[in-house]
Amino acid sequence: MTETSLFEAVKNQYLYKLKSHLGMFLAMVGVQVMALLFSLGGVMSYGMGSQYVNLSIRFFSSEMVIGFTCIWIIVVAVWLTTKDYQNIDFTFVSNRLSSNLSNAAFLVTAALIGGVTAMLSGFLLRIIVYFKGSSYLLSQNFIVTPEVIFTGIAVTLLYLLLFGSLGYFCGVLAQLSKVFIVLMAGTYFGLIILAGRGHHLPELLKVFDFFRGESSLALLAVKVILAAGLIYACSIMLSNRLEVR
Numbered sequence: 001m002t003e004t005s006l007f008e009a010v011k012n013q014y015l016y017k018l019k020s021h022l023g024m025f026l027a028m029v030g031v032q033v034m035a036l037l038f039s040l041g042g043v044m045s046y047g048m049g050s051q052y053v054n055l056s057i058r059f060f061s062s063e064m065v066i067g068f069t070c071i072w073i074i075v076v077a078v079w080l081t082t083k084d085y086q087n088i089d090f091t092f093v094s095n096r097l098s099s100n101l102s103n104a105a106f107l108v109t110a111a112l113i114g115g116v117t118a119m120l121s122g123f124l125l126r127i128i129v130y131f132k133g134s135s136y137l138l139s140q141n142f143i144v145t146p147e148v149i150f151t152g153i154a155v156t157l158l159y160l161l162l163f164g165s166l167g168y169f170c171g172v173l174a175q176l177s178k179v180f181i182v183l184m185a186g187t188y189f190g191l192i193i194l195a196g197r198g199h200h201l202p203e204l205l206k207v208f209d210f211f212r213g214e215s216s217l218a219l220l221a222v223k224v225i226l227a228a229g230l231i232y233a234c235s236i237m238l239s240n241r242l243e244v245r
Contacts, residue, residue: 006098013102018109028072028114035068036121040128060129062122066156069118073160074167077107081171081239100236107164115157119149154217158224162211165228165235172235 042060079085080103122144173180211227214220 009098010101010105013098014105017102017106021106024076024110025113028069028110028117031068031072032065032117032121035065036062036125036128039064039125040132060125062118062125065121065125066118066159069114069156070160070163073107073110073114073164074170076110077164077167078171078174080106081168081175083175096239097236100232100239103168104165104232107168108161111157111160111164114160115153119152119156122152151217155220158221159211161228162224165231169231169235169238172238176238176241 039060039062170180170184173184211220211223214223
């Protein structure tokens with residue numbers, strides 16, 4: 001396949017996926033609405049009081065919506081690697097490279113749409129909280145500047161790109177062998193058990209802080225793009241081991 005035909009195959013497959021998978025984005029909206037409803041109770045709260053005064057403070061943010069959107073893009077990424085989906089894929093493309101590239105492009109688009117809607121849900125949350133109750137609402141961070149909005153969208157987009165690439169990699173591993181499904185599930189539940197027992201897991205925390213601890217948006221973008229690119233490259237190489245139609 002020449003470079004031009006590869007580009008055309010990727011473009012056609014990408015456009016097809018955007019048109020035929022609108023239901024995925026409707027599912028994303030449903031997930032975000034559900035997370036928004038959960039957020040109405042506040043993402044964190046604490047109280048204090050005395051004999052005469054009781055004070056209860058609740059914090060509201062779109063963090064839960066962002067978290068649910070990350071789960072959504074992982075599910076979508078894994079679904080793109082399933083055999084049933086690949087069978088449809090190969091009716092339009094003739095090799096796995098163009099299929100993987102179009103999947104990656106689709107996930108980038110999904111991350112962009114998910115990042116924008118997840119961050120903007122914070123405005124809807126503010127409006128609902130403002131009109132919902134009679135509690136005193138602090139004005140701090142209630143009105144945000146455009147700079148904060150665009151920074152939030154960019155950071156959310158980057159995290160969605162990272163989670164999407166990880167989900168795609170896990171999906172490819174699962175297609176290679178069912179053993180990887182058992183290993184990944186065992187690792188996941190094992191980490192939950194260890195964390196529940198108070199283990200700090202310093203190695204895992206270092207990886208976590210490598211991204212979340214970054215204060216520079218530009219450096220975070222470089223880290224995520226390089227990491228996601230490496231993960232997608234590994235996914236493409238592993239998928240070549242699958243049976244070629």
